[in-house]
Amino acid sequence: MLEVDNLSYRTGRRQxxxxxxxxxxxxxxxxxxxxxxAGKTTFMRALAGLIQPNRDAxxxxxxxxxDVLKALVSFIPNLNWATKSETVRSVAAFYQDAYADFDTARxxxxxxxxxxxxxxxxxxLSKGQLERVIFALTVSREASVILLDEPFGGVDVMTRRxxxxxLLRWIPEEAIVLMSTHEINEIESVIDRAIVIQDxxxxxxxxxxxIRTTEQMSLEQYFVQVxxxxxxxxxx
Amino acid sequence: MMKMxxxxxxxxxxxxxxxxxxxxxxxxxxxxxxxxAFKDSWHAGGIQLYRSLSIAIGIPVIFGMVLYVIxxxxxSVESWQNAKLxxxxxxxxxxxxxxxxxxxxxxxxNVTVASFVYQGVDLAIxxxxxVGKTENPLHMDWQLGNLWESSSAIILVFLFVNxxxxxxxxxIAHLMPKLKHAKVLVFMIAFLTVFIAISLGETYLLxxxxxxxxxxxxxxxxxxxxxxxxIYWLYAHYNDAY
Numbered sequence: 222m223l224e225v226d227n228l229s230y231r232t233g234r235r236q237x238x239x240x241x242x243x244x245x246x247x248x249x250x251x252x253x254x255x256x257x258x259a260g261k262t263t264f265m266r267a268l269a270g271l272i273q274p275n276r277d278a279x280x281x282x283x284x285x286x287x288d289v290l291k292a293l294v295s296f297i298p299n300l301n302w303a304t305k306s307e308t309v310r311s312v313a314a315f316y317q318d319a320y321a322d323f324d325t326a327r328x329x330x331x332x333x334x335x336x337x338x339x340x341x342x343x344x345x346l347s348k349g350q351l352e353r354v355i356f357a358l359t360v361s362r363e364a365s366v367i368l369l370d371e372p373f374g375g376v377d378v379m380t381r382r383x384x385x386x387x388l389l390r391w392i393p394e395e396a397i398v399l400m401s402t403h404e405i406n407e408i409e410s411v412i413d414r415a416i417v418i419q420d421x422x423x424x425x426x427x428x429x430x431x432i433r434t435t436e437q438m439s440l441e442q443y444f445v446q447v448x449x450x451x452x453x454x455x456x457x
Numbered sequence: 458m459m460k461m462x463x464x465x466x467x468x469x470x471x472x473x474x475x476x477x478x479x480x481x482x483x484x485x486x487x488x489x490x491x492x493x494a495f496k497d498s499w500h501a502g503g504i505q506l507y508r509s510l511s512i513a514i515g516i517p518v519i520f521g522m523v524l525y526v527i528x529x530x531x532x533s534v535e536s537w538q539n540a541k542l543x544x545x546x547x548x549x550x551x552x553x554x555x556x557x558x559x560x561x562x563x564x565x566x567n568v569t570v571a572s573f574v575y576q577g578v579d580l581a582i583x584x585x586x587x588v589g590k591t592e593n594p595l596h597m598d599w600q601l602g603n604l605w606e607s608s609s610a611i612i613l614v615f616l617f618v619n620x621x622x623x624x625x626x627x628x629i630a631h632l633m634p635k636l637k638h639a640k641v642l643v644f645m646i647a648f649l650t651v652f653i654a655i656s657l658g659e660t661y662l663l664x665x666x667x668x669x670x671x672x673x674x675x676x677x678x679x680x681x682x683x684x685x686x687x688i689y690w691l692y693a694h695y696n697d698a699y
Contacts (some may be wrong), residue, residue, distance in 0.1 A: 234629045271698045292546035302541040
């Protein structure tokens with residue numbers, strides 16, 4: 222179980238995350254929704270340990286917290302560290318070396334499914350191809366929590382579906398997946414729960430079935446309605 | 458959590474990223490300079506040829522080494538915010554200490570190897586042309602002993618650069634994002650200001666209080682400890698990795 226309690230983050234004078242509290246059960250797939258700049262990526266970066274939140278924030282996975290979280294969370298924010306001449310194979314070799322839970326067989330299967338050329342140079346990949354590599358590397362770990370930040374950026378519709386199918390096929394049964402995206406329709410059939418972040422706060426945290434049955438609308442319609450209401454009168 | 462040996466291997470590997478390109482660039486400059494030296498002084502032979510070759514080899518080697526040290530220091534400073542390394546499954550203390558020790562050792566080893574190779578080549582040319590050591594116009598006389606004698610200064614400077622570099626990077630990221638493009642200038646100002654303050658403090662301790670050698674070494678150790686703790690503190694409480 223992932224537990225987040227009172228998570229806030231400030232950089233300079235700007236408060237980016239505000240008192241976020243969340244509990245996610247093992248095996249749940251959660252859609253992290255929000256407008257650009259709402260705090261989705263910062264939230265994921267805080268969960269992964271890339272930024273240091275406020276001191277009274279508590280983040281735990283299966284009641285473990287602190288440095289051990291890095292071994293339990295799989296997150297790759299980007300591949301900016303790789304030189305342009307590096308190949309996909311050498312980048313994957315780093316993750317194989319660094320993480321004991323990296324499943325090489327799963328990586329190879331995902332690579333083939335998503336048509337990733339292991340000899341391709343990082344500098345020659347398109348945005349969509351790079352996202353596919355990041356997705357495959359992230360999911361190849363047998364981690365307790367998998368964070369996917371905009372996995373569909375620059376990815377065409379057919380590949381998006383392949384990526385989602387791969388996610389469902391390869392995700393460890395007990396793993397928690399948090400996936401931020403603007404492709405709300407695309408993930409609706411896959412996620413168990415949606416959280417909506419606005420101005421650094423979690424304003425919605427509901428099961429997807431609950432939203433459908435109670436609100437009688439699609440996730441995207443619900444998202445637009447909630448965000449508009451919280452903006453107090455902004456017309457769309 | 459990952460094994461210590463694996464962490465050392467990954468940090469060492471990262472510290473050598475780009476090293477091959479750097480070596481090839483220096484080698485290309487060397488080949489070009491040697492070609493000119495041979496063309497100009499081949500017929501003169503003897504001392505004249507030795508002097509030309511010494512300059513053709515020595516200047517690229519000196520500039521190459523200085524440039525290498527600057528780039529290695531910059532890479533070390535950037536490593537604190539490198540998501541690939543920050544996300545490694547290890548404790549913060551272990552990462553901080555390994556990152557510092559491995560990178561410093563890599564720099565020391567590379568500089569030592571370069572100086573040995575230079576001296577070997579110089580000796581070979583002198584033997585070939587039957588020329589004495591004093592004919593070297595650059596008067597370069599590197600000895601391993603010199604490196605070890607100045608090891609405390611090398612360690613302190615390395616830690617100091619990392620501390621100020623990390624502080625400047627985090628300060629810019631959190632407080633002054635508009636200065637993002639003037640990072641080097643801000644670093645130089647911060648570096649010189651703190652360096653002058655520490656130098657004045659040490660001068661005061663030496664001249665007015667009169668600390669002995671032992672106390673000065675003890676002061677070096679305390680200063681190094683404070684630098685390491687400062688790096689850890691910034692990393693553990695304010696780090697912002699990408």
